[in-house]
Each structure stands twice: as C-alpha cells, then as structure tokens.
Amino acid sequence: MISFPSGLPPGDPQLVSMIVNHLKTQGLFDQFRRDCLADVDTKPAYLNLKQRVDNFVSNHLSNHTWSPHLNKNQLRNNIRQLVLQSGMLEQGVDRIVAQVVDPKINHIFRPQVERVVREFLSPGSCSEEPPAPLPSTETKPDSSIPEQGTHIVSLYQP
Template sequence: MAGLPPGDPQLVSMIVSHLKTQGLFDQFRRDCLADVDTKPAYLNLKQRVDNFVSNHLSNHTWSPHLNKNQLRNNIRQLVLQSGMLEQGVDRIVAQVVDPKINHIFRPQVERVVREFLSPGSCSEEPLAPLPPAKQKARERIKEGELLCSLCVFVLE
C-alpha cells in the first residue's frame, strides 16, 4: 500500500474492500432500501411493470396445463428487453442515492479512508483542500467508484 499512488486501481480496490469489511456498503444499502418504496420513481416503475405484466397476462388464458415457469421467464425477458427497468432504476438512484452522497456517504467514506491510509492518526477534520484541478479529479474518481459500488450493492 505504501508505494501505490493515489488513484492506482490496486489501491482503490484495497480501499473498497476495506469499506466493505467495515460494513459501510451494507449500511448504505440499508439506508437506501429504507427510502426506496416511498419515492415517486419507485412507485412509478412498480406501476409500469405491474401494468406491463397485467397486459401481457390478459393475452393468455389460464389452464391447469399452463407452464407458469416458462410464462414467468418470458415476462421477465420482455420486461428486461423493454428498457423500462434501466430508466426506472436510473430515476430511483437519482432520488434515493444522489441526495445522500455528499451529506451522508462521503463523510463516512472519507473517515474510513483516512483511517485506512493512516491507522491511528485519524482526525475528524476534513482532508486538506487540493488545487481545483486535482480536487475535481479526486471527486470524479471517488464518486465514480462509490456510485458504481453503491449501485451494485443497493440493487442486489
């Protein structure tokens, strides 16, 4: 770890693994999932999927010989192919995750990263300001890594 430069993929991977072992991603997932079902994007997506499934099922006649597993898999594929999930999930992330990034997630991530990089010398003070170009680069790296990881864990 000592010789790895900031932004090195191996260092980023080690930090993400450390964040996971600290339970931070699980906490973020719980926080986000607690809010999901109250957001308009989720309710809208749920209604759209319910309507899509109802319309599809209205074209089928039930019989005891109907292969429910095959019908279920067919509907699942049609929903995935429709693209409504991708759009809906993007809106859900915008409503649930985005508002929490700067005020809730970032301070906790920064604290754990400081502890990881300098064990025993962690202070609650924010990191020293960087020049604007380096700050933007650091934010893009952190937000990209964090958001990708968060999305994966929140939506699992």
C-alpha cells in the same frame, strides 16, 4: 510522492481494491444499502415503476388462458424478457437512483467514505477525531415488503 501504507502509488488498482475491501469490512456499503432501501418504497419513481411493471405484467397475463399444462416458468421468463426489452426498468431505476441515492451522496456517504479512507491510509493519525456516527435509519423487516409489486423483484431473480 505520497507514501501509502501498502507502498502502492495513488490510483493503483490494488490499492483501490484494498480500500474498497476495507470500506466493506467497516460495513459502510451495507449501511448505505439499508439507508437507501429504507427510503426507496416511499419515492414517486419507485411507485411509478412498480405500477408500470404491474400493469405491463397484468396486461400480458390477460392474453393467456390458464390451464394445468401452462408452462409457468416459460411464461415468467417471457415476461421478464419483454420487460427488460421495453427499457422501462432502466429508466425507472435511473429515476429511483436520482431520488434515493443522489441526495445522500454529498451529505451522508462521501463524508463517511472519506473518513474511513483517511483512517485506512494513515492509521492512528485520525485518532483525535471522534468517529462520525452513521445516520440512524429504521430498517424494515422483509415481511413489510408489500405482496403487490413482487413483479419487480422477481424480474431480477434468475
């Protein structure tokens, strides 16, 4: 049986939790998220979902007449529920993941995760290997997010 630094057997939930926390402290999840978010708004799946949600919201709002007494929070929550019930988000997000995340898993994410896990499980044994550089991606400032399409973002906010 392999002995891990923690003394826990392979697959133990505590060991898995320790490894995940180590990956987080190394900044890998943040880097992966930045890499994916940098690509997402250029992919057809995102653009299609954004357009579908925008059209859905516009059509729904066209059936309402604005008045100073309109309960905007209630209307927003109603639209959010209708979009969620429509299933368009699940389908759209699955397509976005397929276009953004899936191509990066084997070539970018897995080698970095494996390197960090090896270093965690056998500290010092990987010191001969130079660390693999994280892929450089330009991160977009939040101000570059287009104002149109905020419907998708606001749907996920409570």
